[in-house]
Amino acid sequence: MSLARRSGGAVLAAIAGAVASLPATEQGVSQVLFEDVTAKAGITFVHAAGATPDKYMFETFGSGLAWIDFDDDGFVDLYLVNGAPGSANALYRNKGDGTFADVTARSGAGAKDHNGYKTGVAVGDYDNDGRLDLYVTAYGPNILYRNNGDGTFTDVTARAGVAGRAREWSTSTGFFDYDRDGDLDLYVANYVDFRMDDNPWCGLRKPGHRMYCNPTIFDGVADRLFRNEGNGTFTDVSARAGIANPAGKGLGVVFCDVDRDGDTDVYVANDLVRNFLYRNNGDGTFVDVAYAAGVGFDANGKPQAGMGVDCGDVDGNGFPELFVTNFSEELNTLYENSGDAVFQDVSEKAGLGSGFLPLGFGTKMYDVDNDGDLDLHVTNGHVIDNVKLYQPNLAYEQPDLVYENTGGRFVDRSAASGPTLQAPRVGRGLAVADFDNDGGLDVAISSVGRRTTLLRNLAARRGNWLQIRAQGTASNAFGLGTTVRAHASGTLQVREINNVASYLSSNDTRLHLGLGAASRVERLEILWPSGRSQVLENVPANQILAVKEPQ
């Protein structure tokens, strides 16, 4: 760990001043939660699915997206992963006025020459230079782009040693500091051992009936953990660290400290194989405690088709729940954390029954209405484009689901949330950030073979809020893995700074707290991954607060 770190504090302070305080209002959500501002914002990206009659599985698994403030101007930018070989990823710079400019060509991060199929994306400052870097996964070699700080990126994959195998199908990925040495390591989920020259026919042998295969006919592939050596290179420590389980068919990855022991654990959603919960032993190794924790299967003990995943304290007991989106005709699963790292599938009890028919992919727990608790958003879309031939009650394109948290129980607000959320899409990646810095969390969603959608948060009766831009000194530069305890108006929110969740996607690195009617946070406790901690008192609401780790 070394290198200069730019503070960005001045910029953030300016933004905080510029943002008008939103009035504290009654709790609840408006009828229309989001406005589709894609066109208005100048986002013209259309995902290239590369669909062929051969129905290669990766054609339907889509690609992700990421929020990344690559130019550190305080306005988060948008990186969109494309799919088919020869298609380019896109980098859109946030101009700060609600519009974006396509800066892909100049950035050098388009990956147009990649001859595989691009899938996921991670954002993190792996070299601690204060600039967020990009890691793109693929069916084929993965790519690490180092942010040069001048609007351009350099492909440093070969030097860093993080390409993975040439024919590996990598999916969700993320940076985190598992060994708490101050620099960010890299976790890469891998899906199945798929070979282009062994692509079986699935579905009925009738014209138009060939369908994408399900993963049961392929073997899983072990995930990878790359340890950051602090000199621009990484070492593959998967086996040594205990995460190289060839049984996995990983699609979703989330990092969080499920047992609140101070280090970051890893939860992996596998497709039709039990999920893994890798508890961090604190000594550079992990152990999969899914059986003990009760998070491998659904309530009936069956493995599900896990897709997207997130982690967050939805019931306010200080311990994070785990949430997994699953296949059509499986419930999305909410695992309630009782506090002793033992979980219970409470999906039905928690009010998530409406997720049974749709096929869920990207997801995020976030406070859509700033009332102080975590709501839930799921983007849906089937994997079989001709599914209607088999099940007329299902569709390839499906609307999103948005649930409002009402004291740990969720109420489906999708139908009442206006036409934007009801617009069917083949939803895959979903990532959350306050792109216009107005205190409401906005959402970007990728869709297979279709345009990406940017949804601006319109929730009219939003509460107050606070965003935290962590600046690590001993810890990683963006404070990923930091735990924040916010006391406001008699309530306590325990949150982690973590941009890794959902499906193939990466969220803003800033932490967002909804505060409801509270106009200030009375006490803000910050526990950095380094073990250092600090307390801020009487922090006014409605600002983006830069917090620097004490030396």
Place this chain on the structure above:
Amino acid sequence: MLSLLSAAMLPLPLRQFAIVLMCVAPALQPAWAAAQSAPAPATELQERLKRVGADLFSPRPNPARAIDELKSILAVDPDLAEAHMLLGIAYRAQGSPELLSEAVAELRQAISLKPSLALARLTLARVYLDMARASRAREELEIALEELPGRPEVLSLLGEAERQTGNAKRSVELNREALKADPGFVQARYYLGLALLDLGQHAGAIRELEAVAASGANPAEAYLGLGTAYLEAKRIDDAIGALAKAAQADPKADTRIRLARAYRLKGRLNDALQQLQLARPSATEGLSALYQSVESDLYMEEGLIRLQQGRLEAAAEAFQKVLGLNADHEAAKRQLAEVQKRLKDARKKPGESS
């Protein structure tokens, strides 16, 4: 409907899928004993594992109970290779295609934790064969054979994997080698019979399969194999007898279609049609790729029966259905062309019955 859709996504051909492996427990017992002599986990867990293993390999195993117990063992020690292996075996024993993927996952994890766990590899190969993934089964069995040279159960399974990948001659060699080591090994004899059948050596196949049927092991598969061999050898009465026994033991569609064929060849067309009626799927089964693997056989047989009845329009319709499922079905193309020619001729001669 999830199960339906999952099954529909399985690859074709799936005919091999129906070849259920025989005599699992007896074949595995020696290897299980070997696994138990491996370095022991904590004593209590070892005892629990032994109990689960004994139950799983008993004549009346309770896989559901074993799964619960193994999950609770893995909650204590998630890296216990033997527990993952037994869990894989228990999933397979449950017999649900949905759980085969989970069985593969557990068995691969067991092998990853302890590569010397030959029983895990052997079971994994069996699951791959269940899933019609014979090439992967062969890969695992080739490794297993290096670890357990000359073991009849490995030789026999490898032989079957070879047969399913089109190498029946090699299968004959391997299964004969297995029988040399253990002449009473019914599974090897069954696979040998199938391989001889593939090679067109009907007399040899019938001899082996009659021995298997006489042993009483897995009558559904044994009589299905034997009935098929009789059919190929044009011993129609014997075929009807054997296939009726197979259908009695397991009245699955594949068996009924073959029985229908035997009845047709005997001229008992009403009996043949009755078998086809019984072989038809329920509304939901009809959409599955698993069923589709026999569906074209069903329509083909129906066409041939209608042809024999002189009902040319109905025959043409049946052959067209076969071609709707598989446009490259040569026999159906041939029959349809013939039927259409006859229909055309019939239209030229008014008054002639079609």
